[in-house]
Amino acid sequence: MIQSENPQSLIAFLRKLRAVRQFRAEKLPQDAIDAILDVARWSGSASNRQHWEIVVIQQRSTLQALAACEGYAKHLAGAALGIILVMAGEPGLEEQETYDEGRLSERLMLAAEAYGIGSCIGWLRGQGVQEAKTLLGIPQERLVRTAISFGYPDEEARRARPKNVHARKPLSEIVHFERYA
Numbered sequence: 001m002i003q004s005e006n007p008q009s010l011i012a013f014l015r016k017l018r019a020v021r022q023f024r025a026e027k028l029p030q031d032a033i034d035a036i037l038d039v040a041r042w043s044g045s046a047s048n049r050q051h052w053e054i055v056v057i058q059q060r061s062t063l064q065a066l067a068a069c070e071g072y073a074k075h076l077a078g079a080a081l082g083i084i085l086v087m088a089g090e091p092g093l094e095e096q097e098t099y100d101e102g103r104l105s106e107r108l109m110l111a112a113e114a115y116g117i118g119s120c121i122g123w124l125r126g127q128g129v130q131e132a133k134t135l136l137g138i139p140q141e142r143l144v145r146t147a148i149s150f151g152y153p154d155e156e157a158r159r160a161r162p163k164n165v166h167a168r169k170p171l172s173e174i175v176h177f178e179r180y181a
Ligand SMILES: Cc1cc2nc3c(=O)[nH]c(=O)nc-3n(C[C@H](O)[C@H](O)[C@H](O)COP(=O)(O)O)c2cc1C
Pocket: 017, 018, 019, 020, 021, 071, 072, 073, 075, 120, 121, 122, 123, 124, 166, 167
């Protein structure tokens, strides 16, 4: 394990990750994309199965088509880059895959944040799953649910968003020491 020389700045970095849904148009540099994908490769998973694959999309027409799929990923339309997580869909392993999908998503977002790139998860739901599979040529048996938008934050849009919507519960409501009750 690497002991950080400045744990406070790393903690502040972890704390400040927030969803970004409005993006500037500019493309992401290739070195940042490569680094983000390599962080994904190193994400931990149940039994180290790495039961995921990643579809990276930068073509505007495909991003817009995905944004139009049923679900909650409309923010893909304006993203510089979108990622669709393709989980293996192995029978009996849905719990593990779902857990690891969350771990992978968060790591992708944090790696992007390290480059000043904003991101937001969006779930495909209902017919949106099939629509996305067809659009991207993903085999039927795979588990597809998570889309993530990436791009440099449109700061103006961020500043304009309601202040209290993104607050968090105080620790006293979340943490129990030694016993739950
Ligand atoms: C499992 C999961 C699913 C999410 N699905 C969506 C979604 O479908 N669409 C969306 O815009 N945001 C989605 N989000 C982002 C959350 O809305 C966001 O993390 C939450 O509102 C906190 O916002 P903040 O990080 O900006 O404070 C999802 C987040 C998670 C962890």
